[in-house]
Amino acid sequence: MIGAWLAVHRTRSGLVILLACTVLGGAVSAVQLTGLASSLFPRPVPAAFLMLAPAAYGAAVALSTDSDRVLELGRPVRLILARLVWFAAVVGFSGALAACLTWFSGAGLMAAVTNLLWFVTLSTMGAISGFVSLSWTAPALHVGFAMLFASSDIDEFTWWAWILDDHVSTPRIIGSAASVLVVGLLYACYGAYDRK
Amino acid sequence: MIGGVFKTHVGAWVWILALPGHVVLSALGERRAWSGDVTWTSGMPGNGVFLVGVVLAGAVAVDVARATQPARRHLVAMAPRGRSPRLLAVLVALLPVLAVQALVWGVMMAWSARGPHDFPALPAHFLDLGVQLLALCALAGLGYAAGALLGPIAAGLAAAAAAFALLAGYVAVPGAMLRPFFVIGDGSPRLGFVPHLGFGGVQAVLLLVLACALFAVPGQVSRTKKAPWRAAACGALVIGCLVAPAWVDAGPYRMVTSNASDCRGSSPVVCDYAESAERRFVYEESVRTLVAAAREVGYDSLAPDHVHMVVDSSPPAGDAAMFTMTTQSFFDPHAPGTVAGIIDVAGVLITPRHCDQLYQDVWPPDAYWQATDTLMVTWLDLVGVDRSEIGMLDESIEPVGPHESAELVEALGSCDPSLLGPLP
Numbered sequence: 218m219i220g221a222w223l224a225v226h227r228t229r230s231g232l233v234i235l236l237a238c239t240v241l242g243g244a245v246s247a248v249q250l251t252g253l254a255s256s257l258f259p260r261p262v263p264a265a266f267l268m269l270a271p272a273a274y275g276a277a278v279a280l281s282t283d284s285d286r287v288l289e290l291g292r293p294v295r296l297i298l299a300r301l302v303w304f305a306a307v308v309g310f311s312g313a314l315a316a317c318l319t320w321f322s323g324a325g326l327m328a329a330v331t332n333l334l335w336f337v338t339l340s341t342m343g344a345i346s347g348f349v350s351l352s353w354t355a356p357a358l359h360v361g362f363a364m365l366f367a368s369s370d371i372d373e374f375t376w377w378a379w380i381l382d383d384h385v386s387t388p389r390i391i392g393s394a395a396s397v398l399v400v401g402l403l404y405a406c407y408g409a410y411d412r413k
Numbered sequence: 414m415i416g417g418v419f420k421t422h423v424g425a426w427v428w429i430l431a432l433p434g435h436v437v438l439s440a441l442g443e444r445r446a447w448s449g450d451v452t453w454t455s456g457m458p459g460n461g462v463f464l465v466g467v468v469l470a471g472a473v474a475v476d477v478a479r480a481t482q483p484a485r486r487h488l489v490a491m492a493p494r495g496r497s498p499r500l501l502a503v504l505v506a507l508l509p510v511l512a513v514q515a516l517v518w519g520v521m522m523a524w525s526a527r528g529p530h531d532f533p534a535l536p537a538h539f540l541d542l543g544v545q546l547l548a549l550c551a552l553a554g555l556g557y558a559a560g561a562l563l564g565p566i567a568a569g570l571a572a573a574a575a576a577f578a579l580l581a582g583y584v585a586v587p588g589a590m591l592r593p594f595f596v597i598g599d600g601s602p603r604l605g606f607v608p609h610l611g612f613g614g615v616q617a618v619l620l621l622v623l624a625c626a627l628f629a630v631p632g633q634v635s636r637t638k639k640a641p642w643r644a645a646a647c648g649a650l651v652i653g654c655l656v657a658p659a660w661v662d663a664g665p666y667r668m669v670t671s672n673a674s675d676c677r678g679s680s681p682v683v684c685d686y687a688e689s690a691e692r693r694f695v696y697e698e699s700v701r702t703l704v705a706a707a708r709e710v711g712y713d714s715l716a717p718d719h720v721h722m723v724v725d726s727s728p729p730a731g732d733a734a735m736f737t738m739t740t741q742s743f744f745d746p747h748a749p750g751t752v753a754g755i756i757d758v759a760g761v762l763i764t765p766r767h768c769d770q771l772y773q774d775v776w777p778p779d780a781y782w783q784a785t786d787t788l789m790v791t792w793l794d795l796v797g798v799d800r801s802e803i804g805m806l807d808e809s810i811e812p813v814g815p816h817e818s819a820e821l822v823e824a825l826g827s828c829d830p831s832l833l834g835p836l837p
Contacts, residue, residue: 353573411565
C-alpha cells in the first residue's frame, strides 16, 4: 500500500526539488544579503532563507497527484487520515532539510522553520486549488515583495517582510503553525492535483 | 475563446494582480506620492518588470508547457494551420500582460501630468515604455523556451530561477554584462542629466533580438538532427545579446555639459539648466524665500545676488563657489514650499561643495559641522522655521548675528583648513 501511495503521488519530482534546494542552500550558506538594489535591509539576511521558498514548492509537488491517477482507498475517512499522515511526513521531511540549511548557514532554526511552514502553506494552497505547477508563485512573490519593500527605516523590517527577519516572535510561530494546520486539513479533505 | 484562455492561462493573472500591487507599494513607499507634488515616472511600473517579471517568466513557462497537454486541445484547434499551438499559447498569455503594463504606465504619466510642474520628457518615457514591453517579451521568451523543453512541473521553476539569476547578476555586478536591464526601474529624471536615447534604443534592439532568439530556440532544438547549427546559432544569439552591452560605452543618462545658462528673476538671479525645467519647482521658491528673509533683516552674507546650479562633476570655484546648488542634491526632494523643502535647500546652499577637503576619506572636523549647523539654525530662524522641526542639530547651537554669519560664510567659501581640515 505504501509503495502504491508513493507511486500515485509525485514523490520523486518533489524529492528532487527538495534535495536540489538543500544543496543550493548549502552552496550559498556563507552568503549574507545586505539589500536588493537600492533597498537596504535593516539586518543581513542569510541567502539560505530564500531557498526555503522553492523547497516548499517541492513539498507541494510531493503532495500532489495526477488527476487521472487516483488511488482507490474506499472510505473517505481512511483517505483523509492517509492524506494527513502523508502531509505530516512531507512537512516533517522538509523541516529536516530546513534544519540542515540553518545548520549550514548559521541562521536561526525557528526563523527557518516558521518560514518553511508559511511557504508550505502558500504552496499547498496553490496545489489544492488545482495549479500544482504554479504553486511556487505565491512564495516567490512574497519573497520578492519582502526584499524590495523590506524596510521603511533603518531599524526594523516592515511587518510584511517578516520572512527575512532572523528574530522570531510568538505571533509568528503561532501564525505559521496555525496556517499550516489549516491547510493540512484542507489538503486532507480535498487533495491536490493539476487541473486539466 | 478569450474566457477559455483566461481560465487556462495564469501568466496574465500573475501580472494583472502583481503589477498594480507593486505600483501601490512603491507609491506608499514614497509617502507623499498621492499629493501630486512628486513626479511619477515610468520607473514605477519599470521596477515591476525588473522584479515581478521573474515570476511572469515562470508563469508563462508553465502556461506554455500545459498548453499542449492532451486536455488542452482547444489551443491546438485554435492555432492557424502550420502554426505552433505553443506559440499561440504564449501570445495569448503575453498580450494581456503587455496591455496591463501599458495601462499602468499611462496612469502613471497622467498622474504625473496633473502635478504643479512641467510634464517629464515624453520621448524618453515612451522609449522607457518600449524597453519595458520588450523586456517582458524577452522574459516571456525565456519562459517559452523553458516551457517547451521541460514539463510543467520543472518549467516554471526553471524559468523563474533563470530570470532571477539574470537579475541577480545585474544587481551583483552593476555596469557589467546585463546592461540591457539597466534602464528598467531607473526612469527617474535627474537634474543636469538628460536621457540617453541612443542607449535606450540599443537596449530596445537587443531585447527584441533576445526575445526572437528565445522564441526560436525550442523549434530549432527539436530539429537539431537536421540542422544543429541553427540551434547553436540561436544559443549564440541569446548569449551575444547578454554580453554585447558590456561594450556599449554609455549609460541611461548623459550629463549636460553646457553652462547653466537659463537664468531668471532678480535678487537672486537663479541660473540652472533648461533641461531641468521639470524639476525647477522643487527648489526655486525655497531659494527666494530664504534669500528674501536674509536680505530683509540685513544678513547680506546670506543673500547672494546669483544662485547657480552645477552638475556634480564640475564644482564651481572663486566667487561663485558658495551658494551653489548641485544637480544630485535634489534627487529625492521634499515637497516645495514646505518646511522640509526649505531645510533641504538651506542645507544645499551652505554646503561648500567646491572644497576638495570634503571629498577626502577623512571626515571633516567638528568645527565644520559646528559652522554649517550654526548657519542652518541662523538662516532657518530668519524665515521663521521652528527649531523643533529642524531635527538632527545640536540643541545648544544658537542663531548668530550678521557679522558672525559673514565670517562663517567667508571661512566656508575659502575652504578654511581650520574648518574643513588640511588636505593630505
